Amino acid sequence: MKDISARLALKLPFGGSENEREAADVYPEVVDTVRQAYPNVEPSRAFRDALHARLLAEAAWLKDHPVETPREAAMRRSAFVAAALLLLSLAALAWRNHHTHTAPAQ
Amino acid sequence: MILQTEPSDEAELVEQAKADTTAFGELYQRYVGRIYSYVYNRTGNQSDAEDLTERVFVQALTHLRGYTYRGLPFSVWLFRIAHNVVANWHRDRQRNKTVPMDDATLTAEMGTDRLEMVEDVAQLRRAMTKLPQDRQQLLLLKFNEELSHAEIGKIMNRSEGAVKALLHRTLKALKHELQGALDEGH
Numbered sequence: 001m002k003d004i005s006a007r008l009a010l011k012l013p014f015g016g017s018e019n020e021r022e023a024a025d026v027y028p029e030v031v032d033t034v035r036q037a038y039p040n041v042e043p044s045r046a047f048r049d050a051l052h053a054r055l056l057a058e059a060a061w062l063k064d065h066p067v068e069t070p071r072e073a074a075m076r077r078s079a080f081v082a083a084a085l086l087l088l089s090l091a092a093l094a095w096r097n098h099h100t101h102t103a104p105a106q
Numbered sequence: 107m108i109l110q111t112e113p114s115d116e117a118e119l120v121e122q123a124k125a126d127t128t129a130f131g132e133l134y135q136r137y138v139g140r141i142y143s144y145v146y147n148r149t150g151n152q153s154d155a156e157d158l159t160e161r162v163f164v165q166a167l168t169h170l171r172g173y174t175y176r177g178l179p180f181s182v183w184l185f186r187i188a189h190n191v192v193a194n195w196h197r198d199r200q201r202n203k204t205v206p207m208d209d210a211t212l213t214a215e216m217g218t219d220r221l222e223m224v225e226d227v228a229q230l231r232r233a234m235t236k237l238p239q240d241r242q243q244l245l246l247l248k249f250n251e252e253l254s255h256a257e258i259g260k261i262m263n264r265s266e267g268a269v270k271a272l273l274h275r276t277l278k279a280l281k282h283e284l285q286g287a288l289d290e291g292h
Contacts, residue, residue, distance in 0.1 A: 030277075034249040037227045037234065043142040047156050051163060055134055058167055059127035069172040 117175045130167050141188050148192045162188045186261040196239050233283035241276040
């Protein structure tokens, strides 16, 4: 009887050279076996249609309630921090001016 | 609700969907088969495959505005989401098995005249399930989806060189597993 393990294993000879790292492209039989082991599976029509309907409903909702992208969120946070720093600076400036002008004359 | 026109260019289609999320249906129809098949092969059952495929597309729709083309095809972006969803699923379940389809199913699918191939397939699947999840995923992305090393790198968050090296180690490990099976048989 033909030994399957040996036959498959022999299709994967390795030594470690750069060329052998590309073995996947060189041994189509192994590639073909992997494809046979994990064949293309189509979703059922009912599932496709149900998910399509759900996505359309989600899309309609998102149209009215857009989700913030990470970039937008970062920009919003930056703007908030900048505004807070500006307010703090102004407050500090006002406080210093107040104390300078109200300090008793020497 | 789906696009009335059919732009041939994927990037254009994505831009339309970003401007009007209801146009996402066209992208969905284009990729649902590939994503479902990939997820099915990683989970091994229809119920989980449907659940995870749904998560992938809902996440993609929700975060579509955050996607920018920049040479990264939309399909690769979708596979990256699928990769993360499946990885989380495996982590949650703490199991290290894929594809519980029995050999009889495969035999029936292939026909008796290809018995040798069926035996190879069964042997290979047994060996592959012993590999870590990320390596199984790599083999599917490389051989089934025929993605480039660079694209797989984007999906798995690794450099192109790291993917090549991982593929090398994976095939070597696969060979080791097959030889182990051979030794056990003797």
